[in-house]
Amino acid sequence: MDLYLLRHAESEGNATGKYATEQSGLLSEEGKRQADQLVRHLLTLEFDQIVVSPLARTLQTIVPYLQHTRRRAEIWPELAEIGNDPVRGPTADNWSSKPFVDLAGLPDVFDFHDGRPVMPIADEPIPQARHRVQVVRNRLLERYNRKPKLLVVTHGHFLQALIAFLLDIRQPLLISHQNCNLTLLRHEEGWWKLEYTNRPISNGQAV
8 A cells, every 4th residue: 555645735824823713724825826736746646545634724735636536535533633742652542523614615525434524622632632643543554455545635743643653653753744745655565664755746756
């Protein structure tokens, strides 16, 4: 399995440094331009499955590609962003959810995993966030390992934690994953291999 990890396009929060408003979680004008530019580069990869975080900035990032290809993506609530350093420490047995709220007026191009339209609560305890990362890791191996190419659209901190969990690295990764950059991990014969990380695709390098 080739696992492509894509960080969302630039959000208003990324652009302004202000994260306390409802608008901060939506794409900025530059982010919308980035999302449009992604389409032609992602077309060359021919994904078998596309999964995405429930947060507005990730959903907005992949909408232009889905509309262009007339495909649907599956929302995994567990892919929502997490806090710093979720790799070390205790892990909860579950995570707390709240009803999904569409802040972006999204088109009908998404389905929720297991039909549950939920997302993590605000101010989530780190042990619950760590549990979500484990859920994603296990789901990838148990239910999606036969998919040759899988695209996961998520967030910077979540990407760092998922890579660490997949590679069994029990310390924070010092990888800064920029907006719309791509990481590729390959799963072969029971092992994960990091092919590249944080690679820009606007210049075609990742395709």
